Amino acid sequence: MTAELPLQDASLVQWKPNRDRAKLIQMIVKVISGGFAAVSILTTIGIIGTLIIETAAFFSEVPIWNFLTDAKWTPLFSTQQFGIFVLISATVMIAFLSILVALPLGLLSAICLSEYASPKIRQILKPILEVLAGVPTVVYGFFALLTVTPVLQFIIEQLQIILPFIPDLKIFNALSAALVMGIMITPMVASLSEDAIYAVPQRLRDGAYALGATKRETVTAVVLPASLSGIVASIILAISRAVGETMIVSLAAGANPVLGFNPFNSVMTMTAFIANTVKGEAPHGTTAYFTLYAVGTTLFLMTLALNIFSFWFVRRFREKYD
Amino acid sequence: MDVNEPTGGLEQSPEFVQDLEGRYRLDAIFEFATWAATAIAIGVLAWLLISVLIDGLGTLDWQFITSFPSRKAERAGILPALQGTILLMVVVATFSFPLGVGAAIYLEEFATDNWFTRVVEILIGNLAGVPSIIYGLLGLTVFLRLFSDITQGPTILSGGLTLTLLILPVVIVATRESLRAVPDSTRLAGFALGANRWQVVWSHVLPAAMPGVMTGMILALSRAIGDTATLLVTGAAAFIPFSPDGFLSRYTALPIQIYNWASRPQAEFHNLAASGIIVLMAVLLIMNTTAVVLRNKFQQRS
Structure with a gap:
């Protein structure tokens, strides 16, 4: 008995390979999809090129020395001053205060999810935190301005009865914006830290238990140090997010460029300046228009430095368990 | 010698205090703190949702959804913003789907390890961390001024293209x-039958990866839908008392309308902002539920 050869099948005899055509199509697809991948190169060139060209135009009108040393930020007034550190001080203050909220909340809930919560509860809690991360920032801005600020004002009025030296809280203030910003970046810290903590191998914990450590001692002395690089990276990325966030600060923190670190005051961050000035439709070619890009460049460099630092930190300090 | 009493052990060194009771108390406090932190985060979310519902439900009705904005709060509605957002999403989806999926197919299936691939990968990682307001500045220069002949200035097309660039890294990564989750045996089986790489990708790998791709796409779109800063910079208008009549129309969008109402001093407009937020969150909820359903379906299959 001989096995029937597939080629004797009538339907297969008609089959003619057309490898040249297939190859040609693959070639075309490869070129087109490679071109699509190159869009990210174009985007980067676009961002950097735009910022450099318009910022250069700005510095041809305003000396860089004034940009770095002026004590006031009044680019839209007749007596123009361009002290970028006015905006940087507000940005840094709000980012710092928001991390004071997000670090304990995010890290502790990451520990809770990874070490204490049962798988079932974890399955419920993680999506809820994802919802928190998915709320649009304009909603957080609304919340800060119209819900949190009145509550804070009420609390501070009560505190002033006992501690009269506490200043009044303005309607637009950095404190409320920073607290809500902290809540906004908490899920980011929590989920990235949780990934790092969860990745610590169980045998490290078992080793600590075998030495007589309690659960908390294991977490703080073994698990956290082992996942430190991931935790620090998550915090730096969260700071970067806070620095670049626009809607919360432009709604709740106001538009009052003052140098200093008073969170009860109305302040103006870099992002809030861009949002406010653009809303007033700065016409192309004016100094106000170029100022947008000078501030944008400063913001871009700050977030870029933070992102690069975070990548570097992970690479440099990652613990490997293989 | 009594074996039960070790000599010279830790117990006898002066520094060692066993104090199990105190250590367990600390443990309980620590565990309570972790639960409290989680509870605070979720509690604030609940507080946010409840306060929006309280402010916004009163003015949320059919008339609100079908009316144009007005200087009188009781007659104002969100129709043009809703239409603007839907048209924006059409633009974003049309451009980001082929661009993002194409780039991902190239990087995952075709690319060899050369300088081009490495540069693209690094840049995608960095672009994901660029603040959205910077993308707005990019759109302001490129789409509003450089290509103003095509985009006609601050239109839905230029806003949508800027948002496309913003979410492209998210689409590519997802x-x-x-694609990586599709088992290699699928590809090898295709090659063994004489198909080339593109034929395998097109007929088997991509269909198998599609639920995951769609999930990532929806999540990326839901990021674009809530993004306000980019649209603010690329010229979404604050007051549009007409329906956009195409992709080259001036427009407003849901988050812009919410921002505009929230930044007014009168309390009636704040309630309108809250109603707008409810509409926006409802749209997001529908999108995210679809994504979760797709993800679950996907997980069952593989």
Whole structure:
């Protein structure tokens, strides 16, 4: 008995390979999809090129020395001053205060999810935190301005009865914006830290238990140090997010460029300046228009430095368990 | 010698205090703190949702959804913003789907390890961390001024293209992950039958990865839908008392309308902002539920 050869099948005899055509199509697809991948190169060139060209135009009108040393930020007034550190001080203050909220909340809930919560509860809690991360920032801005600020004002009025030296809280203030910003970046810290903590191998914990450590001692002395690089990276990325966030600060923190670190005051961050000035439709070619890009460049460099630092930190300090 | 009493052990060194009771108390406090932190985060979310509902439900009715904005709060509605957002999403989806999926297919299936691939990968990682207001400045220069002949200035097209660039890294990363999740045996079986790489990708790998791709796409779109800063900079208008009549129309969008109402001093407009937020969150909820359903379906299959 001989096995029937597939080629004797009538339907297969008609089959003619057309490898040249297939190859040609693959070639075309490869070129087109490679071109699509190159869009990210174009985007980067676009961002950097735009910022450099318009910022250069700005510095041809305003000396860089004034940009770095002026004590006031009044680019839209007749007596123009361009002290970028006015905006940087507000940005840094709000980012710092928001991390004071997000670090304990995010890290502790990451520990809770990874070490204490049962798988079932974890399955419920993680999506809820994802919802928190998915709320649009304009909603957080609304919340800060119209819900949190009145509550804070009420609390501070009560505190002033006992501690009269506490200043009044303005309607637009950095404190409320920073607290809500902290809540906004908490899920980011929590989920990235949780990934790092969860990745610590169980045998490290078992080793600590075998030495007589309690659960908390294991977490703080073994698990956290082992996942430190991931935790620090998550915090730096969260700071970067806070620095670049626009809607919360432009709604709740106001538009009052003052140098200093008073969170009860109305302040103006870099992002809030861009949002406010653009809303007033700065016409192309004016100094106000170029100022947008000078501030944008400063913001871009700050977030870029933070992102690069975070990548570097992970690479440099990652613990490997293989 | 009594074996039960070790000599010279830790117990006898002066520094060692066993104090199990105190250590367990600290443990309980620590565990309570972790639960409290989680509870605070969720509690604030609940507080946010409840306060929006309280402020916004009163003015949320059919008339609100079908009316144009007005200087009188009781007659104002969100129709043009809703239409603007829908048209924006059409633009974003049309451009980001082929661009993002194409780039991911190239990086995951075709690319060899050369300088081009490495540069693209690094840049995608960095672009994901660029603040959205910077993308707005990019759109302001490129789409509003450089290509103003095509985009006609601050239109839905230029806003949508800027948002496309913003979410492209998200689409690429999500697509690559779902392509990677397709087992290699699928590809090898295709090659063994004489198909070339593109034929295998097109007929088997991509269909298998599709639920994951769609999930990532929806999540990326839901990021674009809530993004306000980019649209603010690329010229979404604050007051549009007409329906956009195409992709080259001036427009407003849901988050812009919410921002505009929230930044007014009168309390009636704040309630309108809250109603707008409810509409926006409802749209997001529908999108995210679809994504979760797709993800679950996907997980069952593989």
